[in-house]
Amino acid sequence: MGEAILQMKGISKFFGDMAANDNVNFSLEKGTVHGLLGENGAGKTTLMNVLFGLLKPDGGTIFIEGNPVTIHSPAQAMELGIGMVHQHFMLVPTMTVTENVMLGLHLPKFPLLNPSLVKQRINELSQQFALDVDPDALISQLSVGQQQRVEIITALYHETTILILDEPTAVLTPDEAKELFVILRTLKAHGTSVVLISHKLEEIIAIADEVTVLRNGELVGFTKIDKEVTRKEDLSAMMVGREVSFDFKKQKGTSMHEVLSVRELCVNNERGVQALDHMTFTVRRGEILAIAGVDGNGQKELCEVLTGLRQPGSGAITLNGNDITQASPKQINELNVAYVPEDRQKSGLIMDWDISKNLVLKNFRKKPFTKGLFLSKKEMDEAAEQAVEAFKIKTDQVSTLVKNLSGGNQQKVILARELATDPDLLIVSHPTRGLDIGAMEYVRSILIAKRNAGVGVLLVSADLEEIFQTADRILVIYNGRVMGIVNPDVGIQKVGQMMAGITTGEAHA
Amino acid sequence: MRNLVIKQARLGIQNLLPSLISVLLACVVTTFILLLGGYSPVAAFTNLFAGAFGNPYRLSETFVKAIPIAVIALGTSVAFRAQLWNIGGNSQYTVGAIVAVAVNIYLDLPPLLLFLLSFLAALLAGLLFGSLLGLMKAKLNANEVITTLMFDYIVAFLLSWLVYGPMMDPEGGGFPQTALIPDAVMFHKLLAGTRLHTGLFVALVLVILLYLFWKTPQGLTINMVGHSKSVAKASGINVSKTIVFTMALSAAFAALAGWIDALGIHGRLQDNLPGTLGSVAIVVALLGRLHPIGIAFSAIFFSALMVGGNTMQRFAGIPFSLVTIIQGLVIIFVICGSVFEIAHSRKQGGSHDA
Ligand SMILES: Nc1ncnc2c1ncn2[C@@H]1O[C@H](COP(=O)(O)OP(=O)(O)OP(=O)(O)O)[C@@H](O)[C@H]1O
Ligand SMILES: [Mg+2]
Secondary structure (H helix, E strand, O other), X not given: OOOEEEEEEEEEEEEOOEEEEXXXXXXXXXXXXXXXXEOOOOOHHHHHHHHOOOOOOOEEEEEEOOEEEOOOOHHHHHHOOEEEEOOOOOOOOOOEHHHHHXXXXXXXXXXXXXXXXXXXXXXXXXXXXXXXXXXXXXXXXXXXXXXXXXXXXXXXXXXOOEEEEEOOOOOOOHHHHHHHHHHHHHHHHOOOEEEEEOOOHHHHHHHOOEEEEEEOOEEEEEEEOOOOOOXXXXXXXXXXXXXXXXXXXXXXXXXOOEEEEEEEEEEEOOOOOEEEEEEEEEEEOOOEEEEEOOOOOOHHHHHHHHOOOOOOOEEEXXXXXXXXXXXXXXXXXXXXXXXXXXXXXXXXXXXXXXXHHHHOOOOOOOOOOEEOOEEOHHHHHHHHHHHHHHOOOOOOOOOOEHHHOOHHHHHHHHHHHHHHOOOOEEEEEOOXXXXXXXXXXXXXXXXXXXXXXXXXXXXXXXXXHHHHHHOOEEEEEEOOEEEEEEOHHHOHHXXXXXXXXXXXXXXXX | OHHHHHHHHHHHHHHHHHHHHHHHHHHHHHHHHHHHOOOOHHHHHHHHHHHHXXXXXXXXXXXXXXXXXXXXXXXXXXXXXXXXXXOOHHHHHHHHHHHHHHHHHHOOOOXXXXXXXXXXXXXXXXXXXXXXXXXXXXXXXXXXXXXXXXXXXXXXXXXXXXXXOOOOOOOOOOOOEOOOOOHHHOOOEOOOOOOXXXXXXXXXXXXXXXXXHOOOHHHHHHHHHHHOHHHHHHOOOOHHHHHHHHHHHHHXXXXXXXXXXXXXXXXXXXXXXXXXXXXXXXXXXXXXXXXXXXXXXXXXHHHHHHHHHHHHHHHHOOOOHHHHHHHHHHHHHHHHHHHHHHHHHHHHHHOXXX
16 A cells, blocks of 8 residues: 555536536545545536546646546546446446447447457456356346446456446445445455445445545545544534434324325236235325335335326225326326435436426426416526525526536435425335435435325335334335335344345234 | 526527538538539529529518428427427428318308418318327327328328319319419418518417417426426326327428418419428428527528529529538538537536436
């Protein structure tokens, strides 16, 4: 250690007159894992995009092994030994691993690559770093964790010495995250340096050697991590500038009034395979029912059926006494159901529209956003100003296109829209994925506040910490079946076991 | 708030710029082609310009031609905004014209009534025709490029059959055309000695109406479906219904263009009435960036090319096909421009993590 493989000095990047990076210094030592922390919109992705040649900095210099370099393109970054895994995978599902790696290499068209050589290299890397990827598998057959490893292979393909991972664990299950960390340790042992962006502080403490913290585009802290000494609170205080607490005040006593009742629900997914298998449960007024489960056990299909986006095979769904088994999304909307979808870019937001319009996607036809025949831009903008304020969406104006917001801030736009109204039923799917710790606290406190106000909340989450902080009852889903509905006092371990499909009899609440 | 206003104004120019550049590039390339062919570019362009705007008559002709192009393009833009590729402007125009002429030559009513009735009939025919196309798309998932294209042939043959058969003017000496619409129903001429007629105002009203329409919730809905069907659906929008409505509206504009031309210049049906209007309208809609005002201007531009091209051929001896070349080049540059823009926005936003 001790020798810096990468130094970024005085990096600045402006979007309009807003500084996404303001004179940032960043130094990465050989063979270390370096955590890059900061609130949503702090400028982490921007800094790494500069390093990877995706953005041109407005100021500053990059040194690699002491030599100043200018990086114009990802291809050039890769030549310099830099690889990057973006949070949103850029894989083509209908193509094989090998083909995707070839696509991801940003190589010029000529000379043509030889697929068998690429395959060989994939196998080589796969073995060297215990990545366990089959070069001939189709992407669509792979789990999210495996897909990520394909991205990692692409990033490592050239003699990569610096690997950038932008929020890699946001989409992983806890087990997959553990596997990723094993891979990272192997990489470290081989002398590769890793930049790890994450909002999960316990992970950072577990794996990182050093951290750099950004706030509002500026460098606000650097520290070495000592697993024994460093506390989560220290890091979050550095990031947010205050202590963050997850002590929520829940009012006692949920009512017995059922908002949502699901009986014997069976649903097939698009491949015709059964995704939900005779699910039965209810959500009451003023409670948070958490659906705990490893991703891909039917949660997505459940949310889609409940919001009218998918046709159920059999079973019945009632909402406040109305049969909504066959209802359209529009009808369900009108029955006061709010929904925060899992995939914000595909089903939650119109990326090419501004914040104002995205905030009224569901109610722009209503007053005050439509006055007489016409839409009122003024009303939309005013409402948007308030939402930006309330949810601390980081932007300088409400006419910013959503695609130009940072990931966490995009998520906040959806939350602001769906939580603005007073729904009877609130369905939220991974609401704090990608959010910084301050925003996470805020969102969870809102979920509790809604619950206290009598809203029935259905919370789908893979984050057990989130579930145990907020839920009144926990439904564990496994293979589309209800493994059991339990009270939080059965403990994390028990729920974790149930999520893995292990039954131990009893367990009912 | 000041910030917002500036941003909007800037957006306006940003939107205009690609179209202007496309036109400019097309002219530059044309200059080279002219030089290669041994023609004088100066003569060509001055003649082209003079031919389109040089005297009141030519100017009026430019506007006469611009009317149907603009109105069909308005319709095209409606569909394009919803990512529905309605390329059947010709057939929808023809349907409007057939209905308009039929009402006028077969019904024996006072002129004012005929005028209004033929308007309503053309509008209704357009809406129904468009709904049919929309239903095929929404319910049967039939590709609208194919259906609208096929209907261009079907309607063109229908028109032929009508003017050679059932609707042929019995006193017309066997010419393949219908009887004339009564003079009293026709649009008045705006300038003596020219063909410019009051239908121009109808076209202007349509431009304004569409401009206003984009500010209504229904207009936003169409845009939303164009941007993302899945988001629209999740937001409680009936996507199928929106598709049908969009196609109906789109075809209605083209049908009204047929009505305006029938009552403004043709006065009767003839074989091959629409010519190349439909395809020109597509380019005009794209060059106008699907914006009503932009479309009005680019319609005038294209119409000027066509009118001026004739003069150029006659006086400078430069073949009219040059106009076709300019048109083609504009199309190419408009398309390149949008591809470039998409690539550019990918680079800006797409690679942006989360
Ligand atoms: N292409 C762009 N155009 C305009 N503004 C941008 C663009 N890309 C990023 N920004 C802005 O720059 C700031 C920093 O964004 P960045 O994506 O780097 O944040 P981040 O730290 O990665 O946040 P998150 O944790 O939410 O992913 C944000 O306020 C964002 O809105
Ligand atoms: Mg980011």
